[in-house]
Amino acid sequence: MTDARGESARHPVTIYDVARVADVAPSTVSRAFSRPGRVNSETAARIRRVADELGYRTSPLARAQQTSRTRLLALVVSDVANPFYAEVIHGAQAAATAAGYTLLLIDAQESERHERATLERTLSSVDGVLLAGTRLSDSAIRMLSKQKPLIVLNRTIVDVPSVVPDNGRGIRLAVEHLAELGHRSITYLSGPEASWADGMRWRSLLEAATAASLRARRLGPFSPDVAGGVRAAEEFGARYPTAVIAYNDQLAIGLIRGLTARGIRVPRDVSVVGFDNIPVADLITPGLTTVAAPLYTEGATATRHLLTLVASGQRGTSLSAVLPVRLVVRGSTGRRSRRRSPPVTVAADGDAGS
Amino acid sequence: MTDARGESARHPVTIYDVARVADVAPSTVSRAFSRPGRVNSETAARIRRVADELGYRTSPLARAQQTSRTRLLALVVSDVANPFYAEVIHGAQAAATAAGYTLLLIDAQESERHERATLERTLSSVDGVLLAGTRLSDSAIRMLSKQKPLIVLNRTIVDVPSVVPDNGRGIRLAVEHLAELGHRSITYLSGPEASWADGMRWRSLLEAATAASLRARRLGPFSPDVAGGVRAAEEFGARYPTAVIAYNDQLAIGLIRGLTARGIRVPRDVSVVGFDNIPVADLITPGLTTVAAPLYTEGATATRHLLTLVASGQRGTSLSAVLPVRLVVRGSTGRRSRRRSPPVTVAADGDAGS
DNA sequence: TTGAAAGCGCTAACAT
DNA sequence: ATGTTAGCGCTTTCAA
Numbered sequence: 001m002t003d004a005r006g007e008s009a010r011h012p013v014t015i016y017d018v019a020r021v022a023d024v025a026p027s028t029v030s031r032a033f034s035r036p037g038r039v040n041s042e043t044a045a046r047i048r049r050v051a052d053e054l055g056y057r058t059s060p061l062a063r064a065q066q067t068s069r070t071r072l073l074a075l076v077v078s079d080v081a082n083p084f085y086a087e088v089i090h091g092a093q094a095a096a097t098a099a100g101y102t103l104l105l106i107d108a109q110e111s112e113r114h115e116r117a118t119l120e121r122t123l124s125s126v127d128g129v130l131l132a133g134t135r136l137s138d139s140a141i142r143m144l145s146k147q148k149p150l151i152v153l154n155r156t157i158v159d160v161p162s163v164v165p166d167n168g169r170g171i172r173l174a175v176e177h178l179a180e181l182g183h184r185s186i187t188y189l190s191g192p193e194a195s196w197a198d199g200m201r202w203r204s205l206l207e208a209a210t211a212a213s214l215r216a217r218r219l220g221p222f223s224p225d226v227a228g229g230v231r232a233a234e235e236f237g238a239r240y241p242t243a244v245i246a247y248n249d250q251l252a253i254g255l256i257r258g259l260t261a262r263g264i265r266v267p268r269d270v271s272v273v274g275f276d277n278i279p280v281a282d283l284i285t286p287g288l289t290t291v292a293a294p295l296y297t298e299g300a301t302a303t304r305h306l307l308t309l310v311a312s313g314q315r316g317t318s319l320s321a322v323l324p325v326r327l328v329v330r331g332s333t334g335r336r337s338r339r340r341s342p343p344v345t346v347a348a349d350g351d352a353g354s
Numbered sequence: 355m356t357d358a359r360g361e362s363a364r365h366p367v368t369i370y371d372v373a374r375v376a377d378v379a380p381s382t383v384s385r386a387f388s389r390p391g392r393v394n395s396e397t398a399a400r401i402r403r404v405a406d407e408l409g410y411r412t413s414p415l416a417r418a419q420q421t422s423r424t425r426l427l428a429l430v431v432s433d434v435a436n437p438f439y440a441e442v443i444h445g446a447q448a449a450a451t452a453a454g455y456t457l458l459l460i461d462a463q464e465s466e467r468h469e470r471a472t473l474e475r476t477l478s479s480v481d482g483v484l485l486a487g488t489r490l491s492d493s494a495i496r497m498l499s500k501q502k503p504l505i506v507l508n509r510t511i512v513d514v515p516s517v518v519p520d521n522g523r524g525i526r527l528a529v530e531h532l533a534e535l536g537h538r539s540i541t542y543l544s545g546p547e548a549s550w551a552d553g554m555r556w557r558s559l560l561e562a563a564t565a566a567s568l569r570a571r572r573l574g575p576f577s578p579d580v581a582g583g584v585r586a587a588e589e590f591g592a593r594y595p596t597a598v599i600a601y602n603d604q605l606a607i608g609l610i611r612g613l614t615a616r617g618i619r620v621p622r623d624v625s626v627v628g629f630d631n632i633p634v635a636d637l638i639t640p641g642l643t644t645v646a647a648p649l650y651t652e653g654a655t656a657t658r659h660l661l662t663l664v665a666s667g668q669r670g671t672s673l674s675a676v677l678p679v680r681l682v683v684r685g686s687t688g689r690r691s692r693r694r695s696p697p698v699t700v701a702a703d704g705d706a707g708s
Numbered sequence: 709t710t711g712a713a714a715g716c717g718c719t720a721a722c723a724t
Numbered sequence: 725a726t727g728t729t730a731g732c733g734c735t736t737t738c739a740a
Contacts, residue, residue: 028711062734379726380717
């Protein structure tokens with residue numbers, strides 16, 4: 001009577017409206033939607049039909065308040081515009097959607113204060129947290145992890161489930177590749193000082209180099225972006241290294257730019273290896289040899305693990321995963337050449353700059 | 355009595371707990387948090403102190419149910435991994451955060467069905483919607499726009515507020531640039547068939563070309579990614595054009611790749627112009643000449659407009675914005691050269707391929 | 709399998 | 725400026 005105009009019912013049609021029309025108790029309608037199976041299939045059908053006719057939409061908010069499950073997952077990244085995260089987000093998004101969850105994107109904007117604040121505000125409205133790039137301290141994360149199901153990516157913390165690429169193996173592959181090309185010494189361009197991955201990669205490099213009887217050197221820290229790489233190139237003196245492994249692809253790309261601008265050829269004069277294999281790595285010239293981290297898979301895996309935690313109501317289980325990596329060889333690495341000879345035969349290219 | 359262990363209070367401390375301890379009515383506590391100013395500053399201070407001690411956290415869910423304002427904004431993109439959206443997301447994210455809002459990321463995964471479903475599920479829990487890349491029809495969007503504050507990006511729909519880059523001017527700039535370089539005919543590589551922006555750009559091209567007495571031709575549609583561009587290059591016959599404007603940067607980049615692989619030099623043999631100026635445009639060799647759309651600004655502007663709608667409780671106001679663009683000239687465009695002469699003097703570069 | 713009743717934590721009138 | 729009283733739309737005991 002009050003309404004029934006088919007399509008656009010004004011304000012919320014509630015469970016009560018449906019109940020009245022379908023001639024059952026409100027609780028039954030509720031059941032029909034949340035716990036079908038616990039309601040007579042005929043009744044359920046009728047309820048569903050009436051609900052459809054009335055244009056009933058369940059209120060996620062009211063339901064969430066009751067059950068404290070919002071079907072929302074927070075995904076924290078330090079910078080959405082970073083292509084590294086783009087892939088991770090993509091994977092997480094896909095996995096979340098597949099499970100009927102929605103992603104709440106939190107961009108920490110490279111600020112710990114901001115990250116804490118937003119997370120705090122949001123925490124109570126999500127079922128779980130994915131920390132893909134965080135400035136938070138280990139202990140802060142451990143605390144969080146006690147309050148909500150949580151997974152860290154690209155970082156390992158005692159008692160906190162995590163998903164990381166196999167950094168050690170990645171670096172080892174890169175080192176071996178470089179060794180095969182005749183390089184005798186490798187320079188590591190490090191990323192953010194406090195980064196777990198950075199420390200991990202440098203240590204692995206040290207080990208792998210020793211194992212292959214190469215010398216290893218570390219430069220940095222540099223901001224892990226193209227600009228950082230350009231700066232690194234500027235810091236190289238006249239006696240620049242023949243082989244470089246950078247903390248990540250952007251740093252490597254920046255380095256190549258900077259080098260090229262100085263008239264130093266890649267890979268003729270110096271070989272450069274990146275880490276992550278972001279899409280651009282294949283687009284630049286020369287193509288970037290890099291350790292391919294399964295970015296998409298990381299996001300998806302982490303999300304699935306998180307959803308497992310959410311479902312089981314568990315916390316802090318040490319459900320950690322190390323994802324396999326591979327080395328993608330492109331044009332930025334080559335045989336070590338005798339040094340100090342001026343560019344004569346043009347084998348490689350390189351535009352821009354002098 | 356019951357609890358007061360300082361830090362980690364188990365389950366929710368409510369407004370009632372605070373009220374009891376602070377010796378005021380619950381409603382007063384509520385006011386103190388939602389409408390300070392309407393409560394005696396001393397009382398407010400006391401309440402705040404007690405709340406702190408007790409570790410009271412406001413429940414966004416309960417509040418949202420009551421006020422039906424969640425401080426959540428839905429941002430729909432067709433593919434999170436697309437660098438084009440990365441910038442837009444970034445801008446939106448920043449603007450949202452600045453206003454105390456959080457972004458709910460919805461990846462349509464290039465599927466209209468999926469987009470509708472997710473949006474439907476989510477709609478009731480957000481205060482507004484940002485459609486940055488959508489497969490929805492104009493009428494579907496118009497309907498949505500009647501239910502919730504909504505802004506479309508990169509598209510124009512009658513009665514729906516929007517934020518778009520100045521496509522017309524962008525294309526005009528590109529055409530004029532090409533004309534100045536001596537090109538007499540321009541080929542447009544079109545993107546998604548149903549894309550509003552694509553139609554817009556092609557029409558603008560046609561106009562601008564006519565105005566400059568150039569010939570214009572259209573090829574496509576191609577999928578608006580690198581692969582699409584490569585495919586386009588393959589479709590070019592022996593008599594390829596001297597100047598191309600692509601629907602977007604990825605298409606342009608793919609085209610350059612494909613061309614280069616076929617031994618056709620850019621810009622010597624053909625000049626290529628993109629659209630958007632995504633970060634990679636500056637990273638490839640040669641650098642991509644492109645129309646710089648203010649991606650970040652688009653996201654930010656759209657969000658701010660949306661927030662205005664949300665605040666004013668309005669719908670469908672025609673609060674539309676056209677954002678200025680500029681042409682960024684890099685290495686992918688050059689003077690038109692006499693055709694059919696085999697590559698002799700190497701002026702430009704280009705590695706890869708024969 | 710269904711109904712009745714109580715309440716989630718908060719806000720919103722309406723009083724005082 | 726504060727207290728009182730009703731709910732928001734749903735889920736959840738507990739009974740029937």
